[in-house]
Amino acid sequence: MLVESAHSKAQLIWHYLWQNRLSYSLAIVFIFLVNWLQVEIPLMVKTTIDLLTGDISQNHPALLNGIFMIIGASLVMIVIRTLSRMFGLNPGRFVEAQLKNDLFAKLNRLTDSFHSENNSGKLISIINNDITGIRLFFGIGFMQLFNIIFALSLTPIYMWKISPSLTLYCLLPIVFAFIIYRFGFVRMRVLWTQRMHSLQTLSEQLVHFLSGMDVIKSEHMDDWVQQQIAQANQKLLDVTLHIQRIQVFILPILNYANEVMKILILGLGATMIVKSELTIGEITAFLSYSVMLAMPFMSLGRILSVLQMGMASLKSVMTILNAQVDPTNLLRLSDQQTQAIARSTLSVKNLSYRYPNSEHVEPTLKNISFELAQGKKLGILGSVGSGKTTLVNCLNHLKDLPTGHIFYGEQDITTFSRHDWHKQVRTITQDPYLFSATLNENITFGSKNTSNTFDKQQLSLDQTIEMAQLKSDVDRFTNQAETIVGEKGIMLSGGQKQRLSIARALYTPADILILDNVLSAVDYETERAIMSELNNKLVNRSLIVVSHRISALQDMDEILVLKEGEIIARGQHLQLLKDCAYYKQTWDLQQNEKQNEQESDA
Structure with missing residues (x-):
């Protein structure tokens, strides 16, 4: 080089x-x-x-x-x-x-x-x-x-x-x-x-x-x-x-x-x-x-x-x-160091973030704090503009962060190279990028280059496809899992793209799996089936689900409610229904939408 x-x-x-x-x-x-x-x-x-x-x-x-x-x-x-x-x-x-x-x-x-x-x-x-x-x-x-x-x-x-x-x-x-x-x-x-x-x-x-x-x-x-x-x-x-x-x-x-x-x-x-x-x-x-x-x-x-x-x-x-490269990104953890930090607790302490050159005086995120222990499930609810995606990008370290706010175990994530940090965290976005290749290839891309030192129970292709509720769709394709999806997945629907991206993330395991509003293009029944599979089978991995649908979050160990970049409430589903008016109002509206959708299908 x-x-x-x-x-x-x-x-x-x-x-x-x-x-x-x-x-x-x-x-x-x-x-x-x-x-x-x-x-x-x-x-x-x-x-x-x-x-x-x-x-x-x-x-x-x-x-x-x-x-x-x-x-x-x-x-x-x-x-x-x-x-x-x-x-x-x-x-x-x-x-x-x-x-x-x-x-x-x-x-x-x-x-x-x-x-x-x-x-x-x-x-x-x-x-x-x-x-x-x-x-x-x-x-x-x-x-x-x-x-x-x-x-x-x-x-x-x-x-x-x-x-x-x-x-x-x-x-x-x-x-x-x-x-x-x-x-x-x-x-x-x-x-x-x-x-x-x-x-x-x-x-x-x-x-x-x-x-x-x-x-x-x-x-x-x-x-x-x-x-x-x-x-x-x-x-x-x-x-x-x-x-x-x-x-x-x-x-x-x-x-x-x-x-x-x-x-x-x-x-x-x-x-x-x-x-x-x-x-x-x-x-x-x-x-x-x-x-x-x-x-x-x-x-x-x-x-x-x-x-x-x-x-x-x-x-x-x-x-x-x-162009200047962050010197930290040139560092690489050894296998022993990777094993030492595996299954740690993710801690966010008083995180505030303001986009560079932004015209807004107020930061997008304001004093966000929470902890996610290994194996726990965290939900994040918020409307458009509440700061959900910005928070995810900070957790991914895709944004340039100040030190002292996000820790994995005892170590600040800004001290990791992004290469090493992304071995611990895998994120699925609502707009997944698919390559012009087969379904199987889109799922397995990058898996050979991942050192799986933190989870020896890697799922098979069939298991990941089934967990992502994609099996029935794949079976209908002429070439099944060898079907070419086209550039950016043009041959697939929006829901199929999102479920394929979920299968990709599940195939290459990581300590923390983040779903950033990836269920927006699927119906409520498919959403329920996917979340049930994730909750039941991802026992040893932490899960963060970001959504504007409460139905995707109701089984989480803890739910954070974001509004205008701040956490206005936190707790489990039933507790939030009692204590948070915004959460209760959102739940009622979505239940009515769900009922109307079921009636129209009938």
């Missing part, structure tokens, strides 16, 4: 160059040999042509020897050029694969605060679009950079050996072209950065709108969405066309300079031949060198664009790699 000290583009570039140092070193050697052979072959051609101007019968052996040397050098150059491309281009692919792994590993360690500032669309654009630029940077960009350096250093030297004056004349159009080219080069750097940000914006909007496609259709928001996408797409098109205009009108100036250079060689060279200052072989070699000099100039504009794009992409990638 990328070292944590790589805080700059230079460090990042050096890290991956060093990782592929052997391949790059061989590539440099082979690139140099290719360029050396390229400038040596015209000398062989010069010698051979000059032999043709003399006595051919006398020079015949030397002439054949020269031809064979040209053929041999050309064949060797083909082999070496192939090797140079292999060792020069492959590191780009290796860097691409490694960087994707590094980025995903880093994203997996970053907390909620980072993801709230950088939405999924932007991150997807960085991992897909920007890494492509980095691959080209470390692949063809690196190879062609050294190819150009060697070509522009060796070729002029050999040209100078033939005719210093003609070489100086040839440099005039090149110097003039570079002065003009610099303006385009500087502007390109700015435009590539703008294009990168435009791509990220477009990707953000696409992911955002695709996630809410059902709402867009039902609320007839199609025209507005199309307008928003069109505006983002137009910005991307404008900056891309601007880049293309520079590439078409300014960058080719180097190619035009090369054509002027050829005219100078032919014009001045012919005069020098007439004056016997150059031979036909020498002017032929000089023309060959001009062609070799043309190739790097023709590719220089494209390679510099690749390097600019790569540098802009590196800057974007650094926003992820340089």
Whole structure:
């Protein structure tokens, strides 16, 4: 993985160059040999042509020897050029694969605060679009950079050996072209950065709108969405066309300079031949060198664009790699330490929580305190906005918490890495995420990576499916438990998704199981059956059930009643019916709803 000290583009570039140092070193050697052979072959051609101007019968052996040397050098150059491309281009692919792994590993360690500032669309654009630029940077960009350096250093030297004056004349159009080219080069750097940000914006909007496609259709928001996408797409098109205009009108100036250079060689060279200052072989070699000099100039504009794009992409990638990771999240408990804390009591002491950058002065949670001993069942009741989900996210340590408020045994949960804490606590949310895989695979995902040191009684697949009241549904599917559920579980109903998520949590056991309003999409009978299974069979595990339905909580050992972030009452079901007016009112309303539902079904 990328070292944590790589805080700059230079460090990042050096890290991956060093990782592929052997391949790059061989590539440099082979690139140099290719360029050396390229400038040596015209000398062989010069010698051979000059032999043709003399006595051919006398020079015949030397002439054949020269031809064979040209053929041999050309064949060797083909082999070496192939090797140079292999060792020069492959590191780009290796860097691409490694960087994707590094980025995903880093994203997996970053907390909620980072993801709230950088939405999924932007991150997807960085991992897909920007890494492509980095691959080209470390692949063809690196190879062609050294190819150009060697070509522009060796070729002029050999040209100078033939005719210093003609070489100086040839440099005039090149110097003039570079002065003009610099303006385009500087502007390109700015435009590539703008294009990168435009791509990220477009990707953000696409992911955002695709996630809410059902709402867009039902609320007839199609025209507005199309307008928003069109505006983002137009910005991307404008900056891309601007880049293309520079590439078409300014960058080719180097190619035009090369054509002027050829005219100078032919014009001045012919005069020098007439004056016997150059031979036909020498002017032929000089023309060959001009062609070799043309190739790097023709590719220089494209390679510099690749390097600019790569540098802009590196800057974007650094926003992820340089994001601060909580040092605690890098810690890992040993199996012995995990066993030592297993089956402890969860204690919450005077917990208050206010969302960062929130406009509300009052905290979302206010002085929450309770204890949950191992094997006990806790219910949390509250209406929308009472703070139930915020409390669950604090118990999960998905939120950045102050120390001294939530303890597991004697240890503050903020001293655990989130990786270790989530071995102790498993949470099922009301909006479960399902992968486009089979039912069985969605249940067993992650179970192989869980060290089950605290509960040896792991349930089987069939048991978890039955406990989640999903068996009758599975039996009706054509492929039963091997049925593909589709992206985000699109092939399942809301209730089936929730029950499948319950089965997933039950399959990989933990000390504490939290159900965050996961029974909202099932009917009362299914809810009763699920809760009965959980209460009867999860004997050794603690259970927290968060719901706005009292029927899901009435068998809990203790029920907390939340209102506007505060606990207004606590106790068992019958006690709360007597002592808490809010609880009693909610119970009566829900009983009437239940009765009406049963009557409508009848």
